[in-house]
Amino acid sequence: MKVVVDRRRCMGMGACESLAPEHFEVHDDGQVMLLRESVADESRMDVEAAVEGCPTEALRLEERVVR
């Protein structure tokens, strides 16, 4: 599973960093940086909370396609 950021919506509020700091960090340019490529099962709940918690709904989860 991976996180996709809609850069037009991301305003660097930081709710995601607060809920899943291993996956998200806001930089001083005001945009979020994804710290990990994919979401491990054990982090799923935190990352889902971060996606839900984004005030501008800039995040969504996508299942990785395994070829």
Add this chain to the structure above:
Amino acid sequence: MPDRGTAAGRASSAVNPERLVVVGASLAGLRAVEAARKSGFTGSITLIGAEPHLPYDRPPLSKRFLEADGSPEPVFRDEAVLRDELGIQLVLGEPATAVDAESKAVTVGPEGYRYDALVLAPGLSARTLPGCTGLSGIHLLRTLDDARALCAAMSTARRLVVVGAGFIGSEVASSARKRGLDVTVIESLPTPLANAIGEVTGSACAALHERNGTDLRCGITVEAVEGDNSVERVRLSDGAVLPADLVVIGVGAVPATNWLSDSGVTLSDGIVCDETLFTGVPGIYAAGDATRWHNPEFDRGMRLEHWTSAAEQGGIAARNALDPSRAKTFSTVPYFWSDWYEDRIQFVGIPGTDEVRIVDSAQGGEHFVALYREGNRLVGAMTMNRPGEIMKYRKLIKRWATWTEGLRFASSRRAA
């Protein structure tokens, strides 16, 4: 404080609730109904809202929505999604007027809506000022309709007077400056935001107004707003008379809870709840701006008017109302942001009054980090234009870091 009592005291009338009613169709109410479906609830859900609008997002109404005519309205979800995908019965455009906790019903007009679980998320009403009604050109800003009217007025106005240099008033001032209006902000306190964030940081925020051509006058009140049919001038307590063709009153908002006075819930500047958002009345939970709940994070009651807490409370209140035996606690380090001009103010925690210290700042005040102390504990942090710092402090506060740890962390960030 409501008596938390036993599980029986908390239980809704049915062991398996079939009917969830949510009063309040804004962010908390929306999150409540969405969380109910996500949790697997298949019973009926009724969402009641006083305004004739689908749930919409409030923060943009004082920012981008005002900056230009024809901005899209920030509605969260289409009606079809709510009604058909989530199976929500929408009752919009009329306020709930009573809750009968005995018969477990909410009254809206002539109708009664029976519930097994009820979430109250009625939100706030904007405060008005005496003597500030009756003339056109005087605006409040709380609802989408308020924002539409204000945006339209801004397109022809030349001189805006904002009463109140709080977050909303300041954001309105900022949007008006972007549109080229002359703006004066009148603030009764000697320093704006002194109660919300303290004087030192309040002054730093006040400087943003001056830097952007807004005339900020503190320690002054409005004596009268005058004109023939519409606003022409504002008379101030220091004798000054300001020509104005548009006035916005931004002096805060109060819980919209008068209608709950016979419901059995405790009202005290908000609906009083325990740490699980339970009101003490069987089946009834609360969420959002009107909720005064016990926050274990700071071991005290508080009422927050923040986006993040409204969103989280909505979901938790609904889940708890539907399964009280597994009710979860809502413990949070408060967080809010405010965008003025090109600047971002962010705040986490509570504005502890034992000490406020600016621990990092730019020479000209373009950015800074300030920390707040209560006793030995780091309890709050504020940043201006440092979005990369603020959430790191939220994490420290969450784990009850000491003041010393907070200062040490701040120095490590300066050195980096």
